[in-house]
Amino acid sequence: MQNYEPVKVEEKWQKIWEDNRFFNSRCDSDKEKYYVLEMFPYPSGRIHMGHVRVYTIGDVVARYKWMKGYNVLHPMGWDAFGLPAENAAIEHGIHPATWTYQNIEEMKAQLKKMGFSLDWEREFATCDKEYYCWEQLFFLELWEKGLIYRKEAAVNWCPGCSTVLANEQVENGECWRCDSEVEQREFPQWFLKITEYAEELLNGLDRLTDGWPERVLAMQQNWIGKSEGAEIEFPVAGLDTKLNAFTTRPDTLFGATFMCLAPEHPQAKELAEYSAYKQEIQEFISRMQTEDKENRVDENREKEGVFTGLYCINPLTGSKMPIYLANFVLMEYGTGAIMSVPAHDQRDFEFARKFGLDIKVVILPDGNADNGPRDQAYEGPGIMVNSGPFSGMQNEQGKKEITSLLEEKQIGKKSINYRLRDWNISRQRYWGAPIPVIYCEHCGIVPVPKQDLPVELPLNVKNRADGRSPLPESREFLNVQCPKCSAPAKRETDTMDTFVESSWYFARYTDASIESAPFDRQSLDYWMPVDQYVGGIEHAVLHLLYARFFTKALRDLGYMKVDEPFQNLLTQGMVLKDGAKMSKSKGNVVDPGDMLERFGADTTRLFTLFASPPEKDLDWTDQGVEGAQRFLFRLWRLGQELIPELSPIGACSSMDGSELPAAARDLRWKEHDTIRRVTRDMERSFQFNTAIAAIMELVNEIYANKDEVKKTEQGINVLSSVFSTVLLALSPMTPHICEELWSHMGYGTCLAQMDWPGYDPKALEKEEELIVVQVNGKLRGKISVSASASEDDVKEMALGNENVRKHIEGKEVKKVIFVPGKLVNVVL
Ligand code: ANZ
Numbered sequence: 001m002q003n004y005e006p007v008k009v010e011e012k013w014q015k016i017w018e019d020n021r022f023f024n025s026r027c028d029s030d031k032e033k034y035y036v037l038e039m040f041p042y043p044s045g046r047i048h049m050g051h052v053r054v055y056t057i058g059d060v061v062a063r064y065k066w067m068k069g070y071n072v073l074h075p076m077g078w079d080a081f082g083l084p085a086e087n088a089a090i091e092h093g094i095h096p097a098t099w100t101y102q103n104i105e106e107m108k109a110q111l112k113k114m115g116f117s118l119d120w121e122r123e124f125a126t127c128d129k130e131y132y133c134w135e136q137l138f139f140l141e142l143w144e145k146g147l148i149y150r151k152e153a154a155v156n157w158c159p160g161c162s163t164v165l166a167n168e169q170v171e172n173g174e175c176w177r178c179d180s181e182v183e184q185r186e187f188p189q190w191f192l193k194i195t196e197y198a199e200e201l202l203n204g205l206d207r208l209t210d211g212w213p214e215r216v217l218a219m220q221q222n223w224i225g226k227s228e229g230a231e232i233e234f235p236v237a238g239l240d241t242k243l244n245a246f247t248t249r250p251d252t253l254f255g256a257t258f259m260c261l262a263p264e265h266p267q268a269k270e271l272a273e274y275s276a277y278k279q280e281i282q283e284f285i286s287r288m289q290t291e292d293k294e295n296r297v298d299e300n301r302e303k304e305g306v307f308t309g310l311y312c313i314n315p316l317t318g319s320k321m322p323i324y325l326a327n328f329v330l331m332e333y334g335t336g337a338i339m340s341v342p343a344h345d346q347r348d349f350e351f352a353r354k355f356g357l358d359i360k361v362v363i364l365p366d367g368n369a370d371n372g373p374r375d376q377a378y379e380g381p382g383i384m385v386n387s388g389p390f391s392g393m394q395n396e397q398g399k400k401e402i403t404s405l406l407e408e409k410q411i412g413k414k415s416i417n418y419r420l421r422d423w424n425i426s427r428q429r430y431w432g433a434p435i436p437v438i439y440c441e442h443c444g445i446v447p448v449p450k451q452d453l454p455v456e457l458p459l460n461v462k463n464r465a466d467g468r469s470p471l472p473e474s475r476e477f478l479n480v481q482c483p484k485c486s487a488p489a490k491r492e493t494d495t496m497d498t499f500v501e502s503s504w505y506f507a508r509y510t511d512a513s514i515e516s517a518p519f520d521r522q523s524l525d526y527w528m529p530v531d532q533y534v535g536g537i538e539h540a541v542l543h544l545l546y547a548r549f550f551t552k553a554l555r556d557l558g559y560m561k562v563d564e565p566f567q568n569l570l571t572q573g574m575v576l577k578d579g580a581k582m583s584k585s586k587g588n589v590v591d592p593g594d595m596l597e598r599f600g601a602d603t604t605r606l607f608t609l610f611a612s613p614p615e616k617d618l619d620w621t622d623q624g625v626e627g628a629q630r631f632l633f634r635l636w637r638l639g640q641e642l643i644p645e646l647s648p649i650g651a652c653s654s655m656d657g658s659e660l661p662a663a664a665r666d667l668r669w670k671e672h673d674t675i676r677r678v679t680r681d682m683e684r685s686f687q688f689n690t691a692i693a694a695i696m697e698l699v700n701e702i703y704a705n706k707d708e709v710k711k712t713e714q715g716i717n718v719l720s721s722v723f724s725t726v727l728l729a730l731s732p733m734t735p736h737i738c739e740e741l742w743s744h745m746g747y748g749t750c751l752a753q754m755d756w757p758g759y760d761p762k763a764l765e766k767e768e769e770l771i772v773v774q775v776n777g778k779l780r781g782k783i784s785v786s787a788s789a790s791e792d793d794v795k796e797m798a799l800g801n802e803n804v805r806k807h808i809e810g811k812e813v814k815k816v817i818f819v820p821g822k823l824v825n826v827v828l
């Protein structure tokens with residue numbers, strides 16, 4: 001008897017798979033393709049349990065689809081640009097490139113130990129210039145198409161480190177490194193015009209309803225945030241100027257009693273010039289400038305403002321509306337100015353209370369005339385009141401009619417606003433793809449000529465101790481001849497947001513080695529879109545939105561024909577320990593490296609798959625891991641005991657069931673029923689945990705009946721088939737141990753090359769069970785049902801029995817008790 005030594009078995013099969021190149025995909029138009037992808041990792045140095053989980057899920061899908069006869073693509077690469085590499089450079093004095101590529105090697109070795117069926121021939125890192133050069137080309141082409149522009153924009157600035165910070169580096173408004181308060185500063189930045197696609201990104205969600213989690217769709221929808229309403233002009237009293245406000249509630253115009261401007265509004269400064277409160281206004285503006293915008297719009301944030309001393313005229317009532325600057329109004333949304341309706345908007349209500357402004361009710365919930373004082377705004381629908389000719393109207397109707405009136409008078413118009421903002425892709429960082437732009441004193445902003453790409457990120461720079469990018473100081477990089485006039489010019493020293501790289505990597509995998517173009521068109525059209533994408537919910541609106549946008553933009557540049565990159569999306573749950581997310585500070589981190597050494601890949605895989613369905617959180621427990629390991633040992637022992645007597649006759653092999661002895665027939669029934677259940681669980685949103693449970697049941701059944709079944713030759717055939725079926729069904733989850741036992745059985749081909757077993761419906765038919773049906777405990781009938789019938793099926797049949805029907809007629813059924821395989825009791 002051979003001992004089970006997981007690590008030895010695993011190394012053996014990993015080598016065999018790799019040597020035979022089983023998982024290296026080729027285009028094959030005769031076969032249906034299946035592209036499964038997990039979000040690629042950042043090369044931090046070691047894989048963590050989150051990686052283990054997501055890549056295991058993807059691997060089971062890939063292996064299953066191979067077995068189902070698909071031509072599968074399952075690639076892997078590295079999201080390799082980004083800040084941690086620069087931090088490591090500062091901390092350990094090691095170059096970001098060295099650090100990154102070393103980490104890749106280490107993580108790759110770990111991933112290989114997990115036995116994933118990955119096509120490593122397509123591997124790349126986004127920091128390879130062979131990759132980012134195409135991104136620079138896209139930049140230039142998007143620019144030509146008007147989808148990229150440069151504009152002054154506020155960024156996070158740390159006065160302590162005198163550098164710009166990424167959003168992720170701002171913690172509670174403070175610099176992560178020196179704790180200085182972060183300020184907002186204006187810098188010229190490059191923007192990708194994602195807003196141009198707002199409507200398409202929104203409508204495209206409808207086509208994803210079958211394949212994407214509802215939650216992600218809802219998050220994207222909210223993020224895009226389409227609002228329909230009106231833009232209305234308000235003349236400023238005594239000045240030859242007017243303010244434009246965007247509102248979703250033109251029906252409340254009669255209740256608009258004051259105006260609020262964003263502190264950053266350009267007209268705020270203009271008005272200050274005419275104001276007696278100039279000083280206060282300026283103080284307010286500069287105070288707001290330092291405050292985080294998220295904070296400012298937080299609904300719990302105290303409302304703040306300053307009166308400008310000036311007034312607008314309400315175009316419908318003619319009354320004077322004092323103009324304020326207010327903290328909760330942002331310049332980025334709508335027009336940066338609002339008409340305030342304190343009776344029907346809670347923020348306006350709080351503001352009005354604080355500054356003693358008029359509150360005028362213009363909508364009543366159901367028209368009842370409760371006009372007394374309120375302690376909060378009524379934001380719901382209702383009947384319009386105090387609204388001149390519109391009084392008595394339903395407010396939805398009022399929205400339309402007031403907008404038409406404003407349009408007629410040419411003082412307003414319908415307007416649609418999106419919450420979605422253009423994507424600022426400039427980063428004042430070193431470890432990223434250089435933005436291919438040159439600044440010339442004579443010619444202005446000049447694109448790098450396409451034949452000069454890539455603009456290589458120089459490696460011979462000294463990373464600065466203060467964390468600022470070394471690029472502006474690299475004379476070699478900075479100084480360049482203007483491509484137009486040949487005068488000395490300067491390169492752009494900002495690099496691209498790393499989310500740009502992850503917006504198209506999935507397309508590059510379709511042919512990662514082509515050097516003459518970003519994509520091989522034929523391969524791209526064959527493989528795209530990704531059939532199954534797997535990744536974390538934290539990317540619901542970041543990466544997943546950017547990638548959708550980029551796909552559409554590349555389509556419009558003529559590179560691809562798909563509209564959506566990811567047909568189906570699975571967002572896996574988190575890996576917890578003791579109910580909390582694993583983190584260094586909590587000290588509850590489980591290291592996959594240790595797991596691999598102690599238990600091996602199959603146990604690690606089995607545990608993560610079995611502990612909970614993929615989309616739910618998974619709580620790591622030692623007992624769970626040990627349980628998974630115990631099961632594999634049990635399977636191994638069963639194999640050692642049985643295999644000498646078994647022969648490689650195939651899984652779910654065909655035989656005449658009616659001739660079998662009872663024990664063998666029952667086991668054969670269980671075999672086919674297991675495949676039916678496992679196939680269903682795999683097909684239906686990848687419920688691997690229940691699939692595994694079904695296989696475990698089958699193993700138990702073999703243990704319980706093997707001695708009896710073994711007695712006849714036919715029985716041994718059944719055992720051969722059943723054990724083969726166990727190995728096949730389990731092989732996507734724990735491929736190594738299955739391959740090993742499969743080879744012990746004497747099969748000549750690898751499991752990795754086998755087809756998924758199909759069950760024989762005939763094998764499932766035989767089992768008819770006699771079920772006793774009682775009404776209030778008294779025998780009223782007997783029904784014969786298939787053993788595979790569900791509880792609901794049996795109950796339905798019981799209630800449908802003629803005699804039973806007679807006894808329950810006209811009475812209320814309180815409860816139906818079901819004892820599987822035995823009885824149904826109807827309680828009246
Ligand atoms: C008057 C009004 C009356 C409003 C009322 C609401 C209720 P959504 O739905 O998110 O699009 N608003 C407009 N621009 C703003 C800005 N730049 N900063 C802060 N608030 C702004 O929200 C649209 C509503 O948010 C607009 O409709 C406006 O307030 C406010 F009973 O106008 B409303």
Ligand code: ZN
Pocket residue numbers: 440441442443444482483484485486487489
């Ligand atoms: Zn020039």
